[in-house]
Amino acid sequence: MRNDFVLTRLADEDSVAARFERIAAAFCHDVAVVHETGQMSYRTLRLAALGFACHCRTRGVKAGDLVAVDARRSWEIVACIMGLAYLGAVYVPVALEDPATGALFDQHSIRFIATIRSGLDVLQGKEVLVLPYNWEESEKTIQLPAISRDAPLYVLFTSGSTGDRKGVVVPQRGVLRLVQPQEAFAFGPRHRTLLHSPLTFDASTFELWGPLLTGGSLMIAPDRPLSFDDFGEIVRRDGVSTLWMTSGLFHAAAREHQQIFDTLQQLLVGGDVIHPGLFRAVKRSFPRLRLVNGYGPTENTVFTCCYAGVADDGEDSLPIGRPIHGTTIRIVGSDGEDVDEGQPGELIVSGDGVALGYLHDPELTARRFSSQKSGTTVWSSYRTNDLVRRDADGNLLFLGRLDSEVKLLGQRVQLDDVTQAIKQVQGVRDCVPVVVELGEGDKKLVAFIVWDGPDREAELRRALSSTLMPAALPNIFIAMPDLPLNDNGKIDREQLKQVAFESLQQAVVLTNDSLPEQIQTVWSMVLGHPVSDEHAPFFELGGDSLSLLRMHAELRKLSGYAPALPELFSLPTIAKITEYIQKREVMSAHAVRQPVTASMKQFGGAA
Structure with a gap:
């Protein structure tokens, strides 16, 4: 084949690159990627990826090296990620415009950055791998390293309330397990999956690798904020068959923008608790749509459990389903032993999806991850800190967290961190943040403040915007002379939630003419x-x-x-x-x- 590459290794390996090599050979002339200005066949994508791999190798990139990847949606970035997978390098999606990115590079000694942009301050002093790279000018013989299924593939930094993010190191086997045949969802040559999630969010793993490792087509959404109208137009125009939505986006679309779902074949939703009434309404309106409630921490490669059943009338919670293939679970009590059937306990997950740990944080890794051995087989487990139980049908029900973590805008927020940040602001004597649900999945973070003097909300907002991540910023503040206590002398959070709910219900004023x-x-x-x-x-x-x-x-x-x-x-x-x-x-x-x-x-x- 003209302009083709001569490869060594890969043929018999169980790695993402080896899987893609087999798919590219089987579907070489099929459409792999559709983007704003055109489309690429599997053959062209493979050549672009290998050309970039050659370029990276001449710049000194080796297997296991961390390479920051500009988190912009484009075919160039997709080819870059694929090229790094061929090399066995570890891609790290980052938002280069984020002020905290420079410190992250220094903390983890990341010196290689792949980007389609130039002139950014954060690139100073780094080895910049500029995209796109002309693969036709590359040498055509490339010796690739042996890549184990346990080797790291990428690192995703989970959101922290105060910006102190943890880098989750995900292995090759995690993605391979995600794209194998599953009961709850499907990939394959006839599927067209939309990539619209930020590459720094683990749903993009599902959107990116799902089609490209099964012969489907990856539809890349424009690299800009998408309105509901945009979603509807892209789904219809490009024939998107598979779409992922965060719970918040799904709730909003299910209430007023259901036209997005008209032509979809499967819709996966998750990232937070799904409102059963909206799930049920979409199921009834679109009986041919495969609607899936997906649950899973980043530490277990996107999905742990999935539920594709029907929410019965009157149910006040939606099951998160059963483990997907390649995953096993335990529900344990505080003593670490399995609980009786139907009893609540902490969810422990094991299998190929479990991450290798947290980047450069052995202490936290030891607390949350463990390894077991049976004969020659070694498997890893992850403690989720999520409280669950099995229902009568064998599906898992999510009951809450064992710590102060909540999900807001699909991101992890520790309420203890929010409390500490507020208390550090001058003039605050005491505070309690609470999460209030207004109905149908609409959640607000409300902070009750006891001021030591006059109300200084404007100063408080400015101070918190520099210490808390956007998702952790309270939506509203409510001043109180003192925090209410219950009969046990503890802060009455239920009373606070009721006060917050009533305040939020009174928020909408009557519409006037101007x-x-x-x-x-x-x-x-x-x-x-x-x-x-x-x-x-x-x-x-x-x-x-x-x-x-x-x-x-x-x-x-x-x-x-x-x-x-x-x-x-x-x-x-x-x-x-x-x-x-x-x-x-x-x-x-x-x-x-x-x-x-x-x-x-x-x-x-x-x-």
Whole structure:
């Protein structure tokens, strides 16, 4: 084959690259990747990946080296990741624009960075591997290292409340186990899977490797924030058959944007608790859609359990299902012994999906991971800290956490970390953060504050924005003279949740006639608290990525001249959005009133 590469090794190996090599040979002329400007066959993707592997090798990249990968959705990044897999290097998706990324590079001695961009400060002093690379100019003989199924494939840094992130080291076998035939979901040559999750989020592992290791097609979404309209258009236009959604995105789509699901074959949802009523409603509206509730920590390679059944009427919780192939579980009590059938306990997971541990953190790895041996077989286990039990049908039910961790916007948030961060701000005497569910999966983080003096909420918000991750920032603050206590003398969290719920229920004000007041109503609804200041930035008022998406959808209903979703990042206040819409309305009216010229008549500009 012209321009092909001559490889040594790989043929009989049980690695991701070896699996892809076999798939690329079997489906060489089929479409592997569809992107904004075109598509690539498996043959072309393979050549691009091997060309980049050659380039990396000449730059000194070796098996086991950590290579930071710019987390931008593009075919170049996909070819880069595949090329690193051929080399046995470990890819580490990072957001180069994140201010904390430079410190992460220093902490873990990461010196190689693959990117399609240049001129960023974070690239200074690093070995930059520029994409795309012209594979046609590469040498065509490449000797590849032997890659064990237990060798690391990638590192994902899980979100931390205060930005102190843990690097989960995922082995080759974790991804190979994910793409083997499963009862709950399917991949294969006829499937077209959308890659829209951030590459720093473990759902992207499912979206990326699922199609490319089974002969399917990877559909790469544009590298920008996607509105609900965008999702619907991409799914219909590109014939997407498989879609993953976080619980928050699914809840919002199931309430008001179900057209996204019209042509899908399978939809997997997860990242947090799924509302059973919305799950049931989508099941009934789309009986041919395979709808799956997927559960699993990053430490067990995306999915541990899946549930594809029907939520019965009246159920107040949705099962997380049964272990997928390649996974075994135990439910243990505080003594470490298996609990009786139907009793609650901590979920312990084992099998090929279990990660190798946390990057450069042997102490935490020893606390959460363990190894067992039976004869010549060694398997690893991970303590999830999740409380579960089996129901009468053998499905697992998620009951909560054994620590203070909660899931917000699909990210892990430790309420203890939030408490500590708030208490460090001057003027705060005491505080308690609580999570309140408003219904159908809409959750808000509410912080009750006891001030030692006057209320200084604006200063508190500014201080927390520099110490907490966005998902850990409270949506609203409620000042109290003292925190209520229960009969045992402990803080009455249930009473606080009730107070928070009532405050949030009163958040939406009546819609008035003027445009700014209508936008205020929209903001109050999506943020969960009254908004009156037209000049207060959305994110400083407790906004997040999901509420921004909802706000955009509501603005589209309000006016045909609403900003596009990416434009909202440069229009952070009600005043600026109002000005934008009003200017577009004036421009449109002016265009309508333009006189028809002779030349316009000549070329059909007027009837």
